[in-house]
Amino acid sequence: MRRSDVAEGWIGVATAVLVAGLAPLTGAVLAGNVDAQLLSQQQGWHRTSAVLTQDAASAATAVTTGQDTGKAQATVRWTAPDHSVRTAPAQVTAGAKAGSTTLIWTDPSGRLRHQPMTPHQTGVLSDLAGACAAGGVCVLLLGGRRIIVRGALDRWRARAWERAWAEVEPRWTHRHA
Structure with a gap:
């Protein structure tokens, strides 16, 4: 060898x-x-009340994604901790009407965030x-x-x-x- x-x-x-x-x-x-x-990263995220500024699409539009989550995208308005008014598109209940309220997730500075991940x-x-x-x-x-x-x-x-x-x-x- x-x-x-x-x-x-x-x-x-x-x-x-x-x-x-x-x-x-x-x-x-x-x-x-x-x-x-x-x-x-998700520390300090909290639920905030927001108002829809437009009607959310109906559940029928969820077919394009291949799954029906019961959610649709619509523009919402909320007040940040610094008292500024913010708007952004968010996932809301499909078919919700303009002027209705929904809950969104925001960080400590008031920026819109997705729903936090579960521990799993x-x-x-x-x-x-x-x-x-x-x-x-x-x-x-x-x-x-x-x-x-x-x-x-x-x-x-x-x-x-x-x-x-x-x-x-x-x-x-x-x-x-």
Whole structure:
């Protein structure tokens, strides 16, 4: 067995140990960070009463999205904490009439926000991000081993083969340089 084969074997073992240790650790750390960021991002969001400035579309328009959520988009008006009046399109009950009130989600500065994610939704999103990070670590380590280490060893083996052939070839072909 060549020294390069032994080195390649040990590098494979080291890569396996790194994958087994770093992939779960990276995934867990990223999942925790994403979960914390999602929860802190939604901190302070609260429900605010808003008035529709136009009629909301009927439920029949929901067919274009492929699902009937019972919601439609309409422009609403609300008062922010700084007492400024704001307007923006929001998801409201389908068929609601102009002048009726609805509840929207706003942040502490009064900007319109989507409904906050449930703890289950943030957990699923965090776990997905962690799994992607763990997979990325595996791809980087295994790909790096394959491309960098194996490529370097193959180049070293080719040079060793050329040196060995340069010694043997004159004896086989009876040519002398």
